[in-house]
Amino acid sequence: MRLIFRLAWRNLWRNKRRTAITLASVFFAVIMATLMMSVKEGVYKSMMDGMVASYMGFAQIHANGYWESKSIDDAFLFSDSLQGVLAQHPEIVGTVQRIEGFALSAAETTTKGAMVVGTDPEGERQMTQLDERVVAGDFFAPNDQAVLIGQGLADYHDLGVGDTIVLLGQGYHGTNAAGKYPVKGIIKFGSPELSKQLVMLPIEEAKRFFGTGEHITNLVLLFDYPEQSVDIAAALQSELGERYEAMAWPQLVPELVDMIEADRVEGYIFMFILYMVISFGIFGTVLMMLAERKHEFGVLVAIGMKRVKLGTVVLMETLTIALLGAFLGMLGAFPVCASLYYNPIEFAGDDETAKMFEEYGMEAVIQASIDPSIFIQQGSVVAIVAAVIAFYPLFSIMRINANKAMHS
Amino acid sequence: MKQLVIETKQLSKTYEGVVPVHAVNEVDLEIENNEFTAIVGPSGSGKTTLLNMIGGLDRPTSGGVKVNGHELSGMNENELIDFRLKHIGFVFQSYNLIPVLTAKENTEFIMLLQKIDKKIRDERVEKLLHEVGLGEKMNSRPAQLSGGQQQRVAVARALASKPDFVLADEPTANLDSHSTANLLDIMARLNQEEGITFVFSTHDQRVIDRARRVITLVDGKIESDERR
Numbered sequence: 207m208r209l210i211f212r213l214a215w216r217n218l219w220r221n222k223r224r225t226a227i228t229l230a231s232v233f234f235a236v237i238m239a240t241l242m243m244s245v246k247e248g249v250y251k252s253m254m255d256g257m258v259a260s261y262m263g264f265a266q267i268h269a270n271g272y273w274e275s276k277s278i279d280d281a282f283l284f285s286d287s288l289q290g291v292l293a294q295h296p297e298i299v300g301t302v303q304r305i306e307g308f309a310l311s312a313a314e315t316t317t318k319g320a321m322v323v324g325t326d327p328e329g330e331r332q333m334t335q336l337d338e339r340v341v342a343g344d345f346f347a348p349n350d351q352a353v354l355i356g357q358g359l360a361d362y363h364d365l366g367v368g369d370t371i372v373l374l375g376q377g378y379h380g381t382n383a384a385g386k387y388p389v390k391g392i393i394k395f396g397s398p399e400l401s402k403q404l405v406m407l408p409i410e411e412a413k414r415f416f417g418t419g420e421h422i423t424n425l426v427l428l429f430d431y432p433e434q435s436v437d438i439a440a441a442l443q444s445e446l447g448e449r450y451e452a453m454a455w456p457q458l459v460p461e462l463v464d465m466i467e468a469d470r471v472e473g474y475i476f477m478f479i480l481y482m483v484i485s486f487g488i489f490g491t492v493l494m495m496l497a498e499r500k501h502e503f504g505v506l507v508a509i510g511m512k513r514v515k516l517g518t519v520v521l522m523e524t525l526t527i528a529l530l531g532a533f534l535g536m537l538g539a540f541p542v543c544a545s546l547y548y549n550p551i552e553f554a555g556d557d558e559t560a561k562m563f564e565e566y567g568m569e570a571v572i573q574a575s576i577d578p579s580i581f582i583q584q585g586s587v588v589a590i591v592a593a594v595i596a597f598y599p600l601f602s603i604m605r606i607n608a609n610k611a612m613h614s
Numbered sequence: 615m616k617q618l619v620i621e622t623k624q625l626s627k628t629y630e631g632v633v634p635v636h637a638v639n640e641v642d643l644e645i646e647n648n649e650f651t652a653i654v655g656p657s658g659s660g661k662t663t664l665l666n667m668i669g670g671l672d673r674p675t676s677g678g679v680k681v682n683g684h685e686l687s688g689m690n691e692n693e694l695i696d697f698r699l700k701h702i703g704f705v706f707q708s709y710n711l712i713p714v715l716t717a718k719e720n721t722e723f724i725m726l727l728q729k730i731d732k733k734i735r736d737e738r739v740e741k742l743l744h745e746v747g748l749g750e751k752m753n754s755r756p757a758q759l760s761g762g763q764q765q766r767v768a769v770a771r772a773l774a775s776k777p778d779f780v781l782a783d784e785p786t787a788n789l790d791s792h793s794t795a796n797l798l799d800i801m802a803r804l805n806q807e808e809g810i811t812f813v814f815s816t817h818d819q820r821v822i823d824r825a826r827r828v829i830t831l832v833d834g835k836i837e838s839d840e841r842r
Contacts, residue, residue, distance in 0.1 A: 612706075
């Protein structure tokens with residue numbers, strides 16, 4: 207075995223240029239693939255953060271049928287029995303009660319449909335850090351009779367802090383919901399869609415506005431481990447019975463999940479093409495190496511070296527380059543991705559790219575992800591591709607005819 | 615004691631084509647141990663093809679080759695590789711040393727493949743390289759050696775495994791007069807002192823002059839077989 211190692215290692219340094227070219231092709235392939243995946247996953251995370259972590263929550267509980275009807279009449283009481291069920295789940299680290307309804311928002315000369323959300327300011331501060339999204343004015347207090355509005359809606363109505371907005375809609379069980387509120391703050395959401403239609407009230411004021419008494423429409427849940435959302439929601443559903451619906455975020459925003467999945471598939475197709483290009487690049491150098499050394503392989507087999515042993519030497523050479531290249535690529539990709547993680551590219555609102563992002567319902571920010579699994583996954587894929595290619599010389603050598611090879 | 619090392623019976627090799635070429639044509643040949651034999655003939659006479667079939671590198675179209683009583687035609691490729699490793703030493707026209715290994719490592723290479731103990735390997739490599747006059751060049755790589763020196767390493771490598779015989783295909787074709795004389799001296803001495811059997815294919819008169827048996831091939835057939 208030492209002989210095989212020695213030969214393989216020395217052969218790597220024999221044609222330094224070829225080794226360097228192969229190493230570089232694997233290295234840059236991993237960097238490219240990782241960067242692409244990292245940016246994609248970063249954008250997905252930013253979309254999910256914009257929609258899920260900062261507003262929707264990882265799961266919600268409603269009265270059964272509310273999510274379909276979105277009717278304020280499908281409200282429910284946050285009863286002791288419901289609180290008891292939630293208390294059995296230590297993985298639930300926070301809850302926020304909300305009342306969601308729709309109303310016509312009006313300013314001096316404009317009107318627009320708005321989503322009116324009554325919420326617990328303190329709960330939002332702790333759970334969704336809503337207060338950090340205030341870009342003008344102040345965050346509201348529980349007893350305020352004032353609103354926070356999305357930046358998009360503020361722009362539409364040309365409203366600023368201290369201006370007045372009028373809300374007119376339908377309340378609980380057919381009552382009128384009408385109110386005139388000063389704008390206390392303007393909030394910026396990751397999701398442009400939310401930003402264009404959101405009006406937020408302290409929950410007590412929202413109860414008065416919609417006339418729901420102690421009823422709420424949404425109970426937003428936050429977990430320590432978002433990836434468990436589906437499982438926890440399913441467990442809650444079975445415990446709560448048919449009066450309630452417990453929905454995890456993929457059920458709450460299926461269009462977001464579908465869009466991410468579709469984009470992922472597109473990404474995989476692109477990655478496949480990239481992997482193919484990489485594969486042929488590596489395969490080309492392997493073929494070149496085989497052709498250059500065919501005579502030598504013939505001599506070695508002629509003097510008595512078993513073909514499987516010779517094949518193993520060449521396999522080890524190619525594997526060493528592939529694994530080393532993949533490892534260096536993973537290391538090399540990290541600073542590139544980390545720089546895009548810590549310094550995300552933000553596009554200005556009037557920029558064409560920003561508009562394109564907005565059309566897709568995304569925040570116009572490109573931020574890479576530094577999730578270690580991306581680096582490991584891309585490094586492994588390229589290493590596996592290169593390793594599979596590395597078997598070609600082995601099979602080729604297993605069929606070598608010493609005499610023909612020596613005369614090639 | 616004389617012993618038959620190589621025996622060919624009606625050995626033929628025909629290359630098919632528009633006009634079939636009979637490279638070796640029904641050759642009957644017997645070579646005993648301790649012989650110093652040159653197979654000579656003009657280019658295309660079948661010398662290399664005959665040597666390749668004796669060495670198990672090429673398969674005959676008909677007839678057979680026996681080496682130390684073992685019939686080569688019954689062996690598969692892997693058995694032939696193993697047989698060559700244990701029984702035959704090769705010296706090629708263009709040296710064919712492993713470029714990434716030193717003279718010592720090249721000589722040791724066959725013994726490593728045979729899994730011979732390190733102590734025995736070291737002793738034998740040192741002895742062989744001294745015998746071929748390269749005791750001072752043990753750690754040089756082929757690129758640092760002259761053609762003659764490389765061919766002497768090739769001879770040492772061929773002898774390292776103590777083969778039944780050494781097949782040398784045009785071993786002096788790329789060497790100058792001085793290197794040729796030097797190499798022939800070494801091989802003759804190993805033949806006489808250690809009883810190693812050498813079979814050369816050559817058309818180099820200097821090799822022919824030193825051989826103790828000269829087999830002349832013409833058009834794939836033995837035209838003459840002269841013992842001196």
